[in-house]
Amino acid sequence: MAPANAVGVSYGEPMARLIILCGLPGSGKTTIGRRIADATGAVRMCVDEWMTSMGVTLWDEALRARLERAQWSETQTLLLAGTDVVIEWGTWARSERDALHGWCRDHEVQVSLVHLEVPMDELRRRLTARNAQPGETEIPLDDVAAWAAGPWQPPTADEIDRYDPYELPPPRxxxxxxxxxxxxxxxxxxxxxxxxxxxxxxxxxxxxxxxxxxxxxxxxxxxxxxxxxxxxxxxxxxxxxxxxxxxxxxxxxxxxxxxxxxxxxxxxxxxxxxxxxxxxxxxxxxxxxxxxxxxxxxxxxxxxxxxxxxxxxxxxxxxxxxxxxxxxxxxx
Ligand SMILES: CC(C)(COP(=O)(O)OP(=O)(O)OC[C@H]1O[C@@H](n2cnc3c(N)ncnc32)[C@H](O)[C@@H]1OP(=O)(O)O)[C@@H](O)C(=O)NCCC(=O)NCCS
CATH class of the missing domain: 3.40.630.30 (Gcn5-related N-acetyltransferase (GNAT))
Structure with missing residues (x-):
């Protein structure tokens, strides 16, 4: 169902979907985001890519927060216009995910949560390979371990149950x-x-x-x-x-x-x-x-x-x- 207009008439377009990709660095958010975008035409919101294209360091947390706000505003506009959006911010905190979920429920937008759960050994392997690539911002492996033990709040089964089910497109x-x-x-x-x-x-x-x-x-x-x-x-x-x-x-x-x-x-x-x-x-x-x-x-x-x-x-x-x-x- 699409959002109703001022006189309560729904136009009947298919409901847009927000797909939240949730995971630590190296968990495959960009890869999966691109796969979804290619398969469905969804628009990707990836702050890292914007910061990289602006030539600024990925460690500028104040700018990151501003860009996330800008992307969220754009996301709302797209969703209300019927376009699917994929958010690749990592969304480590439960409160952050709850805010996105709440807005979607209030606006009759479907919302799905994809938890990219990757064992720490595999994360380390991927990040070691990525850190060795020229032009990539180095992500210290110790930082990832610290994030996993601190700010990262992996979604629980109960939390995931509150979202609309979503089947990822097959790998390309x-x-x-x-x-x-x-x-x-x-x-x-x-x-x-x-x-x-x-x-x-x-x-x-x-x-x-x-x-x-x-x-x-x-x-x-x-x-x-x-x-x-x-x-x-x-x-x-x-x-x-x-x-x-x-x-x-x-x-x-x-x-x-x-x-x-x-x-x-x-x-x-x-x-x-x-x-x-x-x-x-x-x-x-x-x-x-x-x-x-x-x-x-x-x-x-x-x-x-x-x-x-x-x-x-x-x-x-x-x-x-x-x-x-x-x-x-x-x-x-
Ligand atoms: C042989 C090999 C190259 C086939 O590649 P693959 O990607 O697994 O095969 P595909 O998925 O393309 O399937 C090819 C056919 O084999 C069948 N097949 C694939 N895996 C199968 C399995 N485990 N059991 C039965 N049939 C199987 C498929 O049904 C398919 O037939 P279809 O197209 O008529 O449905 C691969 O299994 C392999 O690398 N094996 C080990 C190395 C090897 O044996 N190399 C060849 C040395 S001569």
Missing amino acids: WISRPWRADDIPFLWDVLYLSIHVREGHEPLPREVLDDHALAHYLRDFGRHPGDDAQVVVDETGERIAAAYCRRMRADDPGWGFVREDVPELGMAVVEAHRGKGIGRRVLVDLLERNPAMSLSVDDENDVARRLYESLGFELLHRDGTAFTMIRTAHSDR
Whole structure:
């Protein structure tokens, strides 16, 4: 329901929603705020971004308070006009959140609270990485621990129950051609792609030094035909890749078929498997390299079915490994 006009007539537009993102620095407020804005068209209110674009220090608390007031005023106008808004201020104090909640309830605006609960170890990991980025304001890790123990009042289950339920849009990721700075990640992918057979321990990472593995990636980009596709998540973190290289007959890979058919390797970081990312990255690499071969363990049903569904066919079996090939004319 929209706010009523002076004579009590409601226009029936959908009710706007305020989404409050609540969490400590490093909890992902900006990432989630951008995700919501992209998916729904909501307007983001992020004081840190305004301060950064103004070239002022993020530690100027008086200015921060003034900007929050300005953003809140703008938020009210937008909500009353029917536009959804995401607030990314952190809203550490219960009283601060209650004030926003109360205003929304008084003005027939939906209000949802998203508590970004991240364990302290993970916050430290993210902030250490962020602090190392050029141009980022350093947030001392000790300060975060002090905030967590002091001013930060995480919402209780009872508090969250007072808000309108809200389901976050699913995370976004993008698939793009590889760049030189992806090469260390391609080595991670090579390691992840080593199938660990049932009942066996994973091999140590040093196994990548063996020529039988290293020749898939050594000097990647310098051999004609080297190509890769990489998937990054909404924070820019790499989460999957597929790469291919034309191997030589006198130095073949396990899935070698012919010198003009590149051999494929791929993997998705474990936490992101089963969400369509492996299919996407492979389809994109196949666009540029429609003919490829590969070797897949006979236990690796998920990978084998994915390959078959994209036109790879079984060529032969060698012990526990299948060699598969896809020709340029295979159907998808
Ligand atoms: C194999 C791998 C790359 C697939 O990537 P993924 O992102 O998990 O797969 P997708 O989500 O794109 O799904 C691909 C297909 O496999 C199916 N699938 C995915 N996970 C599955 C699971 N756990 N069980 C059964 N089927 C599964 C999906 O249903 C999908 O089929 P559909 O598109 O017809 O629905 C990934 O699981 C992986 O990295 N595995 C470890 C490394 C590896 O084995 N690399 C290949 C070496 S040859």
